Amino acid sequence: MTPRKFRPASRAASQSSRQLEKGSAMKRSEINRCIAEAEAFFARNGFLLPRFAEWSPED
Structure with missing residues (x-):
């Protein structure tokens, strides 16, 4: 079975990953x-995350 090529969910995600590869910081x-994506x-x-996944920094 041939592995599938990774495809980002959006163009923004693709651009962000390229910026990180270049060493620049993310905004x-x-x-x-x-x-949000x-x-x-x-x-x-239908993925369920633990409750702490929605905690704010103040929590």
Whole structure:
């Protein structure tokens, strides 16, 4: 079986991964967007995360 090639969920995710490869820092807005995309992916596919996954830094 041939492994599938990794394909990012969005163009923004692809751009972010390329920036990290170049050694530049990610902006907070990019991190927040990646987190939101991951949460949407989990919800669409029925993945359940532990309750602490939604804790804020204050918690």
